[in-house]
Amino acid sequence: MSTTLRKPEILNIARREGKVTVDRLVELLGVTPQTIRRDLTELSDEGALDRVHGGAVLPSSTANIGYDARRQLNQAAKVDIARACAQQIPNDCCIFLNIGTTTEAVAQELLRHKGLLVVTNNINIAVILSANPDVQVIVSGGSLRRSDGGLVGELATDLIRRFRFDISVIGCSALNASGDMLDFDLHEVSVSQAIMAQSDNVWLTADRSKFERKAPVRIGNVADVDAIFTDQPLPEDCAALCQVNDTKVTLV
Incomplete structure (x- = not known):
């Protein structure tokens, strides 16, 4: 091996x-x-x-693992999740893709889409989508997090609040049994919450490793999202919340 x-x-x-x-x-x-x-x-x-x-x-559950390690973790599943998500994104709409290795995989799957306006606070996503001339890309600005190419802070949230997104595709570092979406960086969480507030549809991409992790900062709950793309059945209580709130779960 x-x-x-x-x-x-x-x-x-x-x-x-x-x-x-x-x-x-x-x-x-x-x-x-x-x-x-x-x-x-x-x-x-x-x-x-x-x-x-x-x-x-x-x-420690108060610190995230390195970016390269996150990219390697469940890599095949992330590609499957990204493909399933991208297939449901129509052409000619305005979307947001946030920080994360799975959202980067979604960007890769959008290279054949047309007429998209993509706003992102992820430099890696901007680079990926620059290969598609039929996609307009707007980068949020903000403080650069060198570890993963993320942009966070007030500059990022200020720009996000100028838009109304048809769809936002977000990730998280952990998803607990109660359906809480969690992360490590308070500044990143603030950006994610601003994205959700400005979106008609919020889609969460989360591979099975997120069910096994802990993180200290709460983004929101699966009750706040419209669709979840994952590779393993959700924890029982989390799945029940999705049913009550009509959250669509796509299992790849």
Whole structure:
């Protein structure tokens, strides 16, 4: 198994079991202890795991994992989620795409759309969509978060409030059993809340890893969104809220 495949699997195991040990990973992945130790060191350097004697544990729930690690986590599922989401976005409408690796995947799936006006606070999305001459892209401005190309702060929210979006596609860092959408950065949450307030339809993209994580800052609840795109059935209470509030759930 290559490093590209191994590291996301190690993260999946860590999220499922709360920690990983070198001996256990050697058994599961069929590689040498030296290879596992190198993988764990790299994941620790990326902020995805904290190294401990004999293995690694998940980092604090008050800090997000590194951007590169997030991009690798459940990558195939994110592409499927993005494709399902993009297929429901019509041509000739105004949309917002916010910060996140899954929303970046949505942008990639919009490269054949026409007549879109896309507003974003994600520099990576702007770069992706620059390849489509039939899409007009407006970047929000704001303070640059160098770790992931996100733009946050009052400049971002001020521009967002000048628009009315047909659809906003948002992500979150965690989705708990009660349906609360959570994140790590208070400034990013403020931007997400402004986006939701200015949108006729709010769509959440969230792969299964979000059900296993914790984050300290509340964005809102699934009751506040119109559609959810995911790759695993929602937690029971969360699913019940969606039914009560007619939130459409698309499972890929």
